[in-house]
Amino acid sequence: MTADTTLITTSLDTDRRRTALVQLTVAAIAITLTLVAASVLAPIADITDLSARRQPPSWQHPFGTDRLGRDMLARTVVGLRLSLGIGALAALISAAIALVIGSVAGVVGRWVDAAVSWLVDLFLSLPHLVLLILIAVAVGRGIRGVLIAVALTHWPTLTRVLRAEARRVTASEYVTVARRLGRSETSIATGHLSRHLGPHLMVGTILLFPHAILHEAALSFLGLGLPPHAPAIGILLADAMRELSAGSWWLALLPGLALLLVVKAVDAIGQQIRALTDPWSVHA
């Protein structure tokens, strides 16, 4: 390799790291702004103004108003805050389940491993939405129902990843050497296993988050999630569906677009952190 090509690859690497950092920052700022806007606009989200019903977007109401004259921008950002909250909590619970089950399967013997694999297969054997509906019906609707349904259905894929990683580490030569040197299982778990599982867990959790948000919105949209008066994105879009024939297109377009952007922002955060923590994906 000549000096020239080395120079080119290095500058490319720093460039990719820089893009990753820039994208990460932009996405984080976008999410923070959404949360700040939600706290500022929350008080007016439920104020009805019957003199300003079904108004298309304007400077006064950038997202227009609904059939009761409520400001859609305020309702959308409050809904996004709700989605982010439920998504974050559900993703954390899912990740905790995945961590426990995945590492137990990867470390303990064959039977546990087979049982866990079967359980993962069982959860993946139904379409995700069907499973969500079953759980939502079982625990009852409302915020608790959505949270439980979304939290209980997002662990299987992450469990697979963590299990595979745990098995790879426990079967590796340096762990065998550590065992022969008399290191205890606990010290192997804290010293080797946790360091390998950590990054996977963090990135996996963040990447679960968009799915959790979208599934919460879908469940609420179907009427099986949050209560009909809550300003959740799914509810806003279900309302918009009923208003569609009246020509109120902004009720559907703008809240959905905002949701899409937030989901993409969260996804970008996950992808960029993966790029920054995993040396292979940056120096590829």
Next chain:
Amino acid sequence: MLNRRVARFIGVRSARLVLLLAGVAVGAFLLLEASPLDPVDAYVGAEIARVGPEQRAMIAERWGFDDPAPVKFARWIGNVAQGDLGTSSIFNAPVTEVISTRFRTSLTLLAAAWVLSGIIGFTFGVIAAMRRDRLADKVIRWLAYTFASAPTFWVGLLMLALFAVQLGWAPVCCATPIGVDPATATLGQRLAHLALPAITLSLIGIAPIALHTREQVIDVLASDHVTFARAQGEKGWPLIRHRVLRNAAVPAFTLQFASLSELLGGSILAEQVFNYPGLGRATVEAGLRGDLPLLLGIALFAALFVYIGNLLGDIIATRIDPRISLLDRKVGS
């Protein structure tokens, strides 16, 4: 020898299916048993105000609603084994009948969306790989990632707002025109009602197949046999057609069959938006109005559908790629 291996394959796969369905049955039953919904309420439905406590007790007695859970489960699973999934309270018909009529309506939608997403996704994937890192590739990848994060029901709403309400090109709802007996609707009317939901539903499947095919084609383009073909002067579309497509098609088919699960889930949302009277709408209705027998039936049916989809994918892969054998591979992957 071969027959014994085929028999073993069928045996193992059937055993896995039975075990899986048993798991789904137990799990779904336990879930719905824990549900706060009152089965008597679901049974009487709209008549709720006219039913007194004595009648409620009689209904519970007649249908065994107050029996302990194991007794109820044993009764239900015994009936299921005989092909009787119980009676749907909201449709007032046997669950098997509701599922089969509803699924037949959904099948057109599912098939249309599945074929569309397969063809569009595969084509996009091949184009992206051929134009790697150029504009077409970047646009396709950007679109794929965006579609992957766009909620299906929102895309459906936009389609509805634009093509049905604003432009008036497509009907606003249902599978056949309102006021026309579904049995007498013409093919043209059916297609017009199918177009928007099918396109909406196909968008879910395009992204994974396009991105996967892109990776696959890039890999194949870097392989020795393509280098050799290039050295012999082959290039452009003929090179892709003769040396690459078949190799890239195998994983695409497998993935496409594996996506049936997501397709069925997405159809629930698409049918809700377009008011399409298929199995997805029935699932939502059953969930909203607490029709537990129907929900249980749909859960079992969905598991069976997904399993058969994956199995078909595996079998078709062996038909395209003679190197893959169902029998040599460790069964159960």
